[in-house]
Amino acid sequence: MSNSHDHTPAHVHEHDHSHDGGGGGRGHSHAPANFNKAFAIGIALNIGFVIIEAFYGWRINSLALLADAGHNLSDVAGLLLAWGGTLAVKLLPNARHTYGFKRATILAAFANALLLLVAMGALAWEAVGRLSAPQAELQAQGVTIMVVAGIGILVNTATALLFMRGGDSDLNIRGAFLHMAADALVSAGVVVAGALTLWMGWVWLDPVVSLLIAGVIVWGTWDLFKQSLHLLFDGVPDSVDPAAVRTLLLGLPGVADVHDLHVWAMGTSHIALTAHLVTDTADTGALLHEAEEELHEHFEIRHVTLQLETLAYAQSCALRPGLGCQG
Incomplete structure (x- = not known):
């Protein structure tokens, strides 16, 4: 799902691999077995x-x-x-x-x-x-x-x-x-x-x-x-290293900064992530797709919600560290 807002440069994207078999085009699925x-x-x-x-x-x-x-x-x-x-x-x-x-x-x-x-x-x-x-x-x-x-x-x-x-x-x-x-x-x-x-x-x-x-x-x-x-209490699952997730997102092409990163378990076999990515890339679709693929491949994170921000907008983002909220 993608939504753009006329009043801000923010771009919100959400995708849940648990509904499409996971992996985008990697051909593997880790859906929970039927017991x-x-x-x-x-x-x-x-x-x-x-x-x-x-x-x-x-x-x-x-x-x-x-x-x-x-x-x-x-x-x-x-x-x-x-x-x-x-x-x-x-x-x-x-x-x-x-x-x-x-x-x-x-x-x-x-x-x-x-x-x-x-x-x-x-x-x-x-x-x-x-x-x-x-x-x-x-x-x-x-x-x-x-x-x-x-x-x-x-x-x-x-x-x-x-x-x-x-x-x-x-x-x-x-x-x-x-x-x-x-x-x-x-x-x-x-x-x-x-x-x-x-x-x-x-x-x-x-x-x-x-x-x-x-x-x-x-x-x-x-x-x-x-x-x-x-x-x-929405703790990060043991299978996910938050620092490694941040490093992965920062390593994506065009990403200058990451803030408001949250990882939690929606269920015992479903992990979710939200984050704000600061970027100046013009090809937002490619960036979002790569982020989803990498997060699913390396951390089994199926439900991904990313907000893309320009550097100018990130300076005034209400959720940026130092502006009243932890990022």
Whole structure:
């Protein structure tokens, strides 16, 4: 989109590569993959496992299995959150939401991380309580606990694998993957603790293993929590170096200066940029096209909005550094 204004020499140009396949003519696209089938399968598997775990927990009066069933129910909520975020991205912008609903994926990633941290806090609290009052009856329930936890390993690992390929490029999908991988680790720890408890009679091992697993999961989830919170406050995505972006724009033919440069995440897989370029070039179309191509090629920035200014206009631009706004 291009707009010129008669009362100023400014030229505003906006382009979103996410709608045209990206890359302009470079022939490659990095559009987010469709994970609808993965979410549907993962949710169905986990609902089935919650029912099995809750049934056997009630049948043998195992608080451990009942508590883990409640924890796995939070997995279903986490997957629903992540799925809702990916579906919201597809909602078209409107007059009241001009950027659409891409930010829902960041909110989902944040909620998923927060949910996992709270779940691990609850698990650690329960484990500390059991350290002071070990349950001797766990030894007799060892086989049942191991079998049910073994099913949990299969279910959670299978679900995590469904999201593995999208974890590097989409923070929301990474959140779903971490959530399920963490639960596979929890189930594995329960199996090991159950086996040793059955063999050695170490009923204290169950809460100790739970604490260790909770610590490992919190360590792995903390980065997801920080990144999603950073993006919620319009922080520059970790994949983009702002100084390198400025250097790239300054290196474009005819560009004398760059100010009011902003880079932020519209969603977990959509990066946007706005900037004012000071230039005296007559071929503005070529400059804009090259800027879009370079930003997409080097930084995966899909939504680019540039304002071109003459040197004379830049001296009075309200957003120029030193005139009341940070550039």
